[in-house]
Amino acid sequence: MIRPFIIDVHGHIGPAKGFRARHFSTDDIVRLMDATWVEVMIFVSMSLLSQQYGLGYSETLRALDRHPRRLRAYTVFDPAWPDVSMRLLRQYQDHPGIVGIKIHPSVHGAPPEDTRYAEMWDYADSRKLPVLTHTWAPDPANPSQNYATPDRFDQILEAHPGARLILGHCGGRMEGHRLAAEMLKKHPNCWADISGDTHSLGLLEWLAREAGVGKILYGTDVNWIEPRYHLGKVLKAGLPPEDKLRILRTNALDVFGDKLISTESGV
Amino acid sequence: MINSVLELEKEFDRRITELDPVDIGAWLGYPASGFAAYSEPQQLMEALARQQIRQALVSHKIGELMDARAGNEALERALPHMPGCGGVMTLLPPGTGEMDDTAGCVDSLLDKGFRAARIAPKLHRYSMKIPAVPEMLSTLEQRGVPLLIPIGQTSWDEIAPTASAFPRLAVVVEGTGHHEYLNIRSCLTWLTVVTNLLVVTQGLFLCGELELLAGEIGEHRILFSSNQPMDDPAAGLSLLAFSELPPAARRRIARENALHLIASAGKGGYFA
Numbered sequence: 001m002i003r004p005f006i007i008d009v010h011g012h013i014g015p016a017k018g019f020r021a022r023h024f025s026t027d028d029i030v031r032l033m034d035a036t037w038v039e040v041m042i043f044v045s046m047s048l049l050s051q052q053y054g055l056g057y058s059e060t061l062r063a064l065d066r067h068p069r070r071l072r073a074y075t076v077f078d079p080a081w082p083d084v085s086m087r088l089l090r091q092y093q094d095h096p097g098i099v100g101i102k103i104h105p106s107v108h109g110a111p112p113e114d115t116r117y118a119e120m121w122d123y124a125d126s127r128k129l130p131v132l133t134h135t136w137a138p139d140p141a142n143p144s145q146n147y148a149t150p151d152r153f154d155q156i157l158e159a160h161p162g163a164r165l166i167l168g169h170c171g172g173r174m175e176g177h178r179l180a181a182e183m184l185k186k187h188p189n190c191w192a193d194i195s196g197d198t199h200s201l202g203l204l205e206w207l208a209r210e211a212g213v214g215k216i217l218y219g220t221d222v223n224w225i226e227p228r229y230h231l232g233k234v235l236k237a238g239l240p241p242e243d244k245l246r247i248l249r250t251n252a253l254d255v256f257g258d259k260l261i262s263t264e265s266g267v
Numbered sequence: 268m269i270n271s272v273l274e275l276e277k278e279f280d281r282r283i284t285e286l287d288p289v290d291i292g293a294w295l296g297y298p299a300s301g302f303a304a305y306s307e308p309q310q311l312m313e314a315l316a317r318q319q320i321r322q323a324l325v326s327h328k329i330g331e332l333m334d335a336r337a338g339n340e341a342l343e344r345a346l347p348h349m350p351g352c353g354g355v356m357t358l359l360p361p362g363t364g365e366m367d368d369t370a371g372c373v374d375s376l377l378d379k380g381f382r383a384a385r386i387a388p389k390l391h392r393y394s395m396k397i398p399a400v401p402e403m404l405s406t407l408e409q410r411g412v413p414l415l416i417p418i419g420q421t422s423w424d425e426i427a428p429t430a431s432a433f434p435r436l437a438v439v440v441e442g443t444g445h446h447e448y449l450n451i452r453s454c455l456t457w458l459t460v461v462t463n464l465l466v467v468t469q470g471l472f473l474c475g476e477l478e479l480l481a482g483e484i485g486e487h488r489i490l491f492s493s494n495q496p497m498d499d500p501a502a503g504l505s506l507l508a509f510s511e512l513p514p515a516a517r518r519r520i521a522r523e524n525a526l527h528l529i530a531s532a533g534k535g536g537y538f539a
Contacts, residue, residue, distance in 0.1 A: 202302030232505020
């Protein structure tokens with residue numbers, strides 16, 4: 001029997017307005033983690049991304065209490081409510097289960113260089129915190145995605161070397177992948193996760209060649225996106241097993257450090 | 268810990284061997300973009316062998332991205348070099364002087380090893396509402412030839428009413444998670460009402476969507492499709508291999524439905 005050993009750095013809990021989520025309770029999520037050999041998932045509450053801060057943090061803390069060895073969480077910085085979200089972020093960031101900050105420039109309608117993010121970037125820099133951001137390719141059909149293209153983070157990464165930035169979805173589509181690889185090559189404090197709905201044949205091998213396998217993190221975007229697609233992509237990638245283990249687990253340990261794995265887990 | 272990776276790889280391979288999948292979504296030719304292409308039949312055959320896929324329905328990117336007739340001709344030349352594979356013809360609506368004899372075209376290509384048809388209304392600049400579409404779909408229905416259409420080339424509100432007028436025609440909607448992004452509310456309600464709509468495993472992006480659809484519409488209406496080489500076939504295979512569905516349902520989706528789709532083409536069709 002294979003014990004869960006994978007670390008998923010990009011997950012969600014809770015319902016979403018846009019679709020019927022089949023797995024949205026924390027118990028559903030953990031059952032799905034068991035079925036896909038995920039030991040630890042780092043999630044963000046959907047409520048927090050939807051400006052429902054009280055509900056979001058209570059959901060987050062309840063989930064962490066219920067599954068203290070399996071779940072970790074992100075706080076959320078929202079430029080629409082910079083003072084409120086920054087105050088709550090500071091309040092909860094030291095919780096033992098909270099390991100980073102999530103931003104979503106597309107959903108929140110503000111690019112990461114907007115001055116409202118400045119305090120959050122300084123905070124992440126000084127605390128050496130991981131920040132997971134949604135990224136995507138330039139998309140004329142969906143202009144809000146232009147707020148989250150990987151190249152927008154170039155100067156931010158330069159100015160905040162302590163912050164550890166994860167480019168969620170690795171830029172989303174082909175042009176975004178190219179821009180993400182440029183950021184990964186240029187900045188030692190930048191990584192990318194493979195979450196989302198892009199499953200291009202050859203992407204993982206290309207990214208490993210371009211940016212180095214140490215820059216690739218396993219992510220799924222569960223409970224939005226079906227996670228079993230991602231597992232097979234890594235298992236069957238044209239990479240040595242040692243590199244697959246780095247993607248599936250050890251790179252995440254390098255980025256997030258000791259708070260990720262409970263010593264009680266026996267790992 | 269490295270042993271966990273190796274054991275999981277073995278477990279993946281073991282489950283695929285058991286499923287013996289048939290892929291109805293393999294492509295020849297260069298995609299519009301990407302990291303991989305099967306420009307020659309031999310490349311596709313080698314890839315299928317690596318994936319433990321012995322049978323497939325193959326489409327050609329020329330037919331989608333350039334010219335339908337040229338795509339069919341390219342595929343016609345390739346099929347003799349692809350044992351175990353059937354062709355997917357690309358159709359254009361009659362009445363434009365390009366492919367006016369739909370019946371003649373379909374019959375001819377059936378004789379040459381084609382087993383399904385596809386259309387690309389948005390790329391080929393027409394809508395499902397033009398008067399020629401019913402004639403085209405009626406021809407396919409009469410011959411029992413399934414129709415493949417990516418959801419990005421239409422919409423649920425367009426394809427579902429169209430398909431309902433041809434209840435014996437198997438209309439296979441591809442990439443249901445693309446374009447109509449995670450649109451399970453439209454997808455599921457239309458699929459419930461229009462029972463000759465089928466879906467493929469490619470693009471079932473919503474978490475748990477495979478199990479949801481199998482429970483709501485039945486596994487007999489879901490078929491394995493890799494969409495390779497645009498998508499990584501390991502992704503779709505992994506969805507099936509690690510699905511929570513019972514083994515019989517997984518095998519039906521991975522293999523048996525496709526075999527029936529292929530065998531019934533030109534012989535009464537999927538619902539005969």
